[in-house]
Structure formats: C-alpha cells, structure tokens
Amino acid sequence: MSDLKGQLTLRGVVVGCVGCVVITASSVYTALRMGALPWPIIFAAIVSLFFLRAVSRGRSTLNEANVTHTVMSSGAMVAGGLAFTIPGAWMLGLADEISALDLAVIAVGGVVLGLVGSVLLRRHFIEEEGLEYPIGQAAAQTLKAGDAGGATGRRLFGAMGAAGLYALLRDGLGVIPSMLAALPVPGVAFGIYNSPLSLAVGFLVGTGAVLVWFAGALIANFGIIVGAPALGLCDVATAQAVVSSLGMGLMMGCGVAVIARDILPRGLAGARRAWAARRDAAGVVGLTAASAASARPAPGHARRRSAGVAALAVAAVALAAATVLGLPPAVAAAVVLLAFVAAAMAAQSVGQTGIDPLEIFGLIVMLLIAAFADVAPARLFFIAALVAVAAGLAGDVMNDFKAGHVLGTSPRAQWVGQAIGGVVGALVAVAALEALLAGYGPDAFGPGRDFVAAQASVVATMVGGIPHVPAFAVGLAAGFALYLAGFPAMMLGLGVYLPFYLSFTGFLGAMAKVAWGRVGAWRRRGMAPEERAAAEAADEERGLIVASGLMGGESIMGIVLAMIVAGGALLS
Incomplete structure (x- = not known):
C-alpha cells in the first residue's frame, strides 16, 4: 500500500466525491439538454488543486491533486453513458x-x-503504444503549470482564459456562431466547428493520425454520400446508411483486433507463467514450508489474486444482467465480452483523437445482439x-492514467480513486435521471422537446437493426485486417462515422501544427546545432501548453455553463 500513501488521501477522497456529485449531476443535464458533454477532467484538475491547497495549507502534492481530480471527474462519463441511451426508451413509450x-x-x-477493462488496457496503450491522450496530457500540464506558475503558468492560463471567453460568447451569449463556412451539401454536415478545443485536439494528436482520420471523412462523405448518388448507384439516404454501418464496422473490427492480438495473448501468457511458477514451487522436493513459500513469487501471487477478483466482478455483472435486467444468460455473457471490446475501442479512440463516442460503441453492441438474438x-x-457506461469510463480512466504517467502518479492510486468516483457518479447519475423523468415526464425528451437528447434519439431510431448489414460486415473485416497490418483503423473508422465538420476542424488543427513547425524552423535558421535543438524543444513545449490551455478553457466554460443552466432549472 506504500504507493497509495500521500496520493490517495481521505481529504482528497472527500473533496473528489463532493465535486463528483456536482459534475455528474450537471453532466446529466448537459447531455440531455445540449446533446453534448465536454470533458470535465481539466476543470476537475484545477478545482482539486485549489481546494487541496486550501484544506492542506499548501502541503498537498501534484500526485494527490491528480488522484483527487480522478475521483472528481469519474461520474461524468457514467452520466453520459446513461443520458445518451436510456431516454431513447422513454421516447418510444417504454418508461414504465x-x-x-x-x-x-x-x-x-x-x-x-470499465474499471476491469482499463486494467487490461493501461500498459498496452499508455506505455507500449504511447498514444497521445491529448485530454490527459492537458490535465497534466494544467496541474504542473498551476503548481509552478511563472511563464508556463501565464501561457497556459492565458490561453485557457481566451478559450473560455470565446466559448462564453458562443454558447452562453450567442454572439458568435458555432459553425463557420457551412455549405448545403446534400447528406454532408459540411463546415468548420467554431471550437478552440477541436482545433487543439488536431494540433495535439499528430499530423499522420489526423490525416488518416480526415481521409476517412473524405471517403465517406464525398466518395460515398456525394459520389454514389451522383453516379446513380443509390440515393442519399442509402449512402448515409452505408457510411454509418461501414464506420461502425471499422471501429468494431479494430476493437476486436486489439483484444485478440494485444490483450488476450498477454493475459494467457501471464496465466501460463503463474501456473508454471505454482507447479515448480509445488514440485520441489525437500523444501521446508518456509522455503516453498519463498519460492513462489509474490508478484505472481498478487496478480493471480487480482485476476481472480476481476473475474468474480465480471461474473457478478453478467449474473446481474441476466437476473435483474432480464437478459437471457447467453446474451448477458455476450454483452459482457463485447463490453471489453468496446472499452478497447474507447481507449484507442480517446488516445488518438481525444473523442470518446461512447454511445456509438453501445449502439454497435446493441445492434449486434439484436441481429442474432x-x-x-x-x-x-x-x-x-x-x-456505453463501460466505454465512457474506460476512456476517462485512460485519460487519467496518461496524466498520471506524465506526473509519475501511482496507477493503483488512480484506479482506486476512479472506482470510488465511478460508484458515486453512478448513483448520482441514476438519481438525476429519475428526478428529471419524474419532474418533466417522458414526453419532455426528444427532438424539439425540452430535452433534445440527440444521441438517445439516434439509439431509439436504430433499435430496428443495423442500417446496412453488408457494409457493416465489410467494415468489420477491414478494421480487423487493417489493425493487424499496423494501419490506424480506428482513426479511419472515426473519420467515416463522425460528422464531417468535426473531422475537418481536427484537420485544420493539424495543419496549424504544421504551420507552427514551419515558422519555428524558419526562426531557428542559422543557430548552432545545440541551440537549435533547445529552441525546437522550447517551441514544442509552448505549442503543447497553448493547445492544452485552449482545450481546458472551452471544457471548463462548458461545465460552468452547464452548472448555471442546471441550477436555474432546479430553482425554477
């Protein structure tokens, strides 16, 4: 337990849980009212650092603040998983x-x-693949800047303030539009999302990955949605069905490949090593009880015990799904297994793009089950x-793990903090949904109603099945094969599925990074090699800090506006 000391503290858990209640409740309202859910991680990081410094009289550490913000932000994605799906049933008259x-x-x-999946995924995506996790990096930079101050702090919080003001003018006051250069292209949401956060994501993710993402968007929107009807192959509605099914298939195939190639073999190898160690220890003749005990490696024993607890937890979820939720046992088992695939998909998507389309992953599994049962x-x-809850929490945990990796925080402390916040957030999210349903009634949810619940409306529409099964099958096979070949299939699938304006804005952010690099290279002309290398590193750090600030400012303002709207609704 030494790695928990000084990081997972009682004061940190108390501060984190109080913040978790507020953020989760506002997230439920925001997801239903606005059809969007900003990441609360950077907001939680700043609030955690401030309150810990206040209650500890300046003696708290960055790692304690990091674990505290992990607790505080845990419930938001749980709220999203419920709010993006369940109201769809109310729209269909199934509230009772x-x-x-x-x-x-x-x-x-x-x-x-989500917690069990994150344990299996952390080492692969954080340490071995080294994915960017731009939101997690931004949270780490925010904590470091808040602790250090100076030029770095001024740069980060200056960018944060500018982006927050911009978001206030756009979302709170309606002074500036949310979409720029929108064009009436049939079937295509063409435009530039007027969002500093989306531009910063493209800047941080990396040019190569964003180009694949944007290529998927071009192929889907202009190659299929525009091109196929122009050639007389199908109408726009059919082309849209092909694109959505193809995108879902690509992402699902990639998620299955992650589990099959990267997760299962490691787990089986670990089990074989543990079994061999146990067999060897038991087979040594003449050892005393003490020497036999010492021959068995303690870490392996701890891993076996953890694996056993995880297996029991997963089995309990499957049993609860079969008994309380009324799912057939085979279906409950399939859902649990597919939830791990969805967690892998979410972890990779968040790591590469900063986007967690958790309702899409829930929708994919729902459609698969509906097709066969x-x-x-x-x-x-x-x-x-x-x-959706499992995928949302997995994405959130992996962001937190990335921040911890940057700051040197104990993964175990963060995981325990996430477990505490996740359970608190789950109960708060359920209470908030029930309160809104009781207060407004099921007829208040849906397009054109008090709570637009856009994502849940899509889920309700898709209950009938996969829009285009052949396209989904092609995408599934292609996603699996492309990932095994080393191609970023998840990025391609996201580009195919997401609205074009999101992909286009991310692409512009990547182009801004290219321009930043070119300007920096021009400024470094004539420098000595050592001086040039130092200046290049400084330029990269400045870009990272400013982009992190832009992400943080918009996400914080989104949370603040959500709290204002939710508070006003409660008072009225």
Whole structure:
C-alpha cells in the first residue's frame, strides 16, 4: 500500500466525491439538454488543486491533486453513458419498463466493466503504444503549470482564459456562431466547428493520425454520400446508411483486433507463467514450508489474486444482467465480452483523437445482439447503456492514467480513486435521471422537446437493426485486417462515422501544427546545432501548453455553463 500513501488521501477522497456529485449531476443535464458533454477532467484538475491547497495549507502534492481530480471527474462519463441511451426508451413509450433498480445495475455494472477493462488496457496503450491522450496530457500540464506558475503558468492560463471567453460568447451569449463556412451539401454536415478545443485536439494528436482520420471523412462523405448518388448507384439516404454501418464496422473490427492480438495473448501468457511458477514451487522436493513459500513469487501471487477478483466482478455483472435486467444468460455473457471490446475501442479512440463516442460503441453492441438474438426493445436499451457506461469510463480512466504517467502518479492510486468516483457518479447519475423523468415526464425528451437528447434519439431510431448489414460486415473485416497490418483503423473508422465538420476542424488543427513547425524552423535558421535543438524543444513545449490551455478553457466554460443552466432549472 506504500504507493497509495500521500496520493490517495481521505481529504482528497472527500473533496473528489463532493465535486463528483456536482459534475455528474450537471453532466446529466448537459447531455440531455445540449446533446453534448465536454470533458470535465481539466476543470476537475484545477478545482482539486485549489481546494487541496486550501484544506492542506499548501502541503498537498501534484500526485494527490491528480488522484483527487480522478475521483472528481469519474461520474461524468457514467452520466453520459446513461443520458445518451436510456431516454431513447422513454421516447418510444417504454418508461414504465425501466426501473431505478435497472438503471442502478446498468450504471454500477458498466463502471465495473470499465474499471476491469482499463486494467487490461493501461500498459498496452499508455506505455507500449504511447498514444497521445491529448485530454490527459492537458490535465497534466494544467496541474504542473498551476503548481509552478511563472511563464508556463501565464501561457497556459492565458490561453485557457481566451478559450473560455470565446466559448462564453458562443454558447452562453450567442454572439458568435458555432459553425463557420457551412455549405448545403446534400447528406454532408459540411463546415468548420467554431471550437478552440477541436482545433487543439488536431494540433495535439499528430499530423499522420489526423490525416488518416480526415481521409476517412473524405471517403465517406464525398466518395460515398456525394459520389454514389451522383453516379446513380443509390440515393442519399442509402449512402448515409452505408457510411454509418461501414464506420461502425471499422471501429468494431479494430476493437476486436486489439483484444485478440494485444490483450488476450498477454493475459494467457501471464496465466501460463503463474501456473508454471505454482507447479515448480509445488514440485520441489525437500523444501521446508518456509522455503516453498519463498519460492513462489509474490508478484505472481498478487496478480493471480487480482485476476481472480476481476473475474468474480465480471461474473457478478453478467449474473446481474441476466437476473435483474432480464437478459437471457447467453446474451448477458455476450454483452459482457463485447463490453471489453468496446472499452478497447474507447481507449484507442480517446488516445488518438481525444473523442470518446461512447454511445456509438453501445449502439454497435446493441445492434449486434439484436441481429442474432430475440431481445425485447427495453432490454436493447439496457445493453446499449451498459456498454456505453463501460466505454465512457474506460476512456476517462485512460485519460487519467496518461496524466498520471506524465506526473509519475501511482496507477493503483488512480484506479482506486476512479472506482470510488465511478460508484458515486453512478448513483448520482441514476438519481438525476429519475428526478428529471419524474419532474418533466417522458414526453419532455426528444427532438424539439425540452430535452433534445440527440444521441438517445439516434439509439431509439436504430433499435430496428443495423442500417446496412453488408457494409457493416465489410467494415468489420477491414478494421480487423487493417489493425493487424499496423494501419490506424480506428482513426479511419472515426473519420467515416463522425460528422464531417468535426473531422475537418481536427484537420485544420493539424495543419496549424504544421504551420507552427514551419515558422519555428524558419526562426531557428542559422543557430548552432545545440541551440537549435533547445529552441525546437522550447517551441514544442509552448505549442503543447497553448493547445492544452485552449482545450481546458472551452471544457471548463462548458461545465460552468452547464452548472448555471442546471441550477436555474432546479430553482425554477
């Protein structure tokens, strides 16, 4: 437990849980009212650092603040997983078939699956693949700048203030538009999202990855949605169905490949090593009890015990899904297994783009189950919500792990903090949803209503099945093969599926990074090699700090505006 000391503290847990309640409740309202959910991680990092410094009289550490913000931000994605799926059932008149107990089982079960999945994924994506995780990096830079101050702090918080003011003018006051250069292209959401955060994501992710992302968007939107109807091959609606199914298939195939190639072999190898160690220790003749005990490696024993606990937790979720939620046992087992695939998809998507389309992952699994099993409509929403919560929490945990990797925080301390915050957030999210349903009624949810619940509306529309099964099958096979070949299939799939304006804005952010590099190279002309290398590193750091500040400012303002709107609704 030495790695928890000084990082996971009682004061940190208390501060984190109080913040988790506020952020989770506002996240439920924001997701339903605005159809969006900004990452709360950077907001939570600043609040955690401020309050810890206040209650500890300046004696808290960055690692304690990092673990505290992990607790505080945990419930937001749990709230998103429920809010982006369950209201779709209310829109279809199924509110009476969903109880508060059902929602609690879904929320807590999704938290458990997301936590277990993050344990399996952390080393691969954080240490071996070294994915960017721009949101996690931004949180780490925010904590470092808040602790150090000076020029770095001024640079980061200056960018943060500018982006926050911009978001206020756009979302709070409506002074500036949210979309620029919008064109009426049939079937294509063409435009530039007027978002500093989206530009910063493209800047931080890396030019090569963003080019693949943008290539997927070009192929899908102009090659298929525009091109196919122009050639007389199909109408726009059919082309859109092909694109959405192809994108889902690419992402699912990539997620399956991650599990098959990178996760399962490591787990099986670890199990074989543990079994061999146990067999060797038991087979040594003449050893005393003490020497036999010492021959068995303690770390292997700890790993086996952890694996056993994880297996029991997963089995408990499957049992709860089968009994409380009324899913057939085979379906419950399949959902649990596919939730791990979704967690891998979310971890890779967040690591490469900073985007966690958790409702898409829930939708993919729901459609797969619906294609092969006869499941009642309300139970299909249970499946989508359970997977969406697991994928959302996995993405959030991996962001936190990235911040911890940068700051040197104990992964175990962060994981325990995430577990505490995840359970608190699950209960708060369920209570918030139930309160909104009781206060407004099911007719308040849907397009043109008080709560637009855009993502849940899509889920409700898709309950009928996969829009274009052949395209999904092609995408599934292609995603699996491309990942095994070393191609970033997840980035391609996201480009195919996401609205074009998001991909275009990310591409412009990557081009801004290219321009930044060119300007820096021009300024470094004539320098000595050592001086040039130092100046290049300084330029890269400045770009990282400013981009992190832009991300943080917009996300913080999004949370603040959500709290204002939610508070006003409660008072009225």
